[in-house]
Amino acid sequence: MKPSMLLYIHGFNSSPLSHKANVMKQYCEQSRPDIKVVVPKLPCFPHQASELLLDIIQQHQNDYRIGLVGSSLGGYLSMWLNHKFGFKAVVVNPAVRPYELLADYLGEQVNPYTNERYVLTEAHIDEIKALDTPVITQVSDFWLLQQEGDEVLDYRQAVSKFTGAKQTVEANGDHSFVGFERYPEQIVQFLQL
Numbered sequence: 001m002k003p004s005m006l007l008y009i010h011g012f013n014s015s016p017l018s019h020k021a022n023v024m025k026q027y028c029e030q031s032r033p034d035i036k037v038v039v040p041k042l043p044c045f046p047h048q049a050s051e052l053l054l055d056i057i058q059q060h061q062n063d064y065r066i067g068l069v070g071s072s073l074g075g076y077l078s079m080w081l082n083h084k085f086g087f088k089a090v091v092v093n094p095a096v097r098p099y100e101l102l103a104d105y106l107g108e109q110v111n112p113y114t115n116e117r118y119v120l121t122e123a124h125i126d127e128i129k130a131l132d133t134p135v136i137t138q139v140s141d142f143w144l145l146q147q148e149g150d151e152v153l154d155y156r157q158a159v160s161k162f163t164g165a166k167q168t169v170e171a172n173g174d175h176s177f178v179g180f181e182r183y184p185e186q187i188v189q190f191l192q193l
Contacts, residue, residue: 004193005036005064007056007087011072011095012102015113016041020071020092020180027184035193036064042074044111044118046127053081061085067191072153072175073098079133082141090187092145092177096157099128139164143190145183147173166190 006028008021016039028035040056042049060066068089070078075094082089095101102125110117136142142165148155152175159169173179 002063002065003034003036004032004191005038005060005066006188006191006193007053007066007068008037008039009053009068009070009074009077009081010039010042011074012098012105013109013111013113014071014074015111017113018071020069020177023181024069024184024187028188031185032188032193035188036060041114044109044116044120045124046131047124050077050080050127050131053077057081057085065193067188067193069187069191070094071177075158076128077131079136079142080131083133083137086138086141088141088191090143090145090190091158091162092180093147093150093153093155093175094144094158094161095153096161099125099132101153102128136162136165140166142166143187144168145177145180146170147175147177149173149178150175 010018021039025037028037066087068078068087071092073095075091076098078089106120109120144162144167146155146158146169149172
């Protein structure tokens, strides 16, 4: 059997330094050192981010069984990768229609993790729309981890989008997903890594 790889996909204006990415890395280092963990620093622009993810998958898919963990915009990208390759995915407070939300962020941006400055334009919103997955064909590939207190996204969009998938919907919390440390072992089990 091929060895396992966990691909963690961070969200908008985040980075590999995100708390959830580090929780997954630390869990695998301590409890599942057999799992290769890849946490790429995604470019700010959607087309470049999607191309980087495709490059990573092309490098590794012949040698590894790949599972995805995607947070926020990373959850949206996980849906797209699942549609293309069939990878199982755990999506954490995922952005379901980020092209609507990011319209409010047009203009200059600063990534709080990297201090990288860039300008988000309508063309980038179109790039995000091009990655949309209107219908999830294999809902059993997904586990939704969602907190109702998410202040950035309407949690009901994700609950509806992932109808029929495994769902853990918690009251309160926030967009960062409070208490994520409770889940790494179950995530790895769900992804069959």
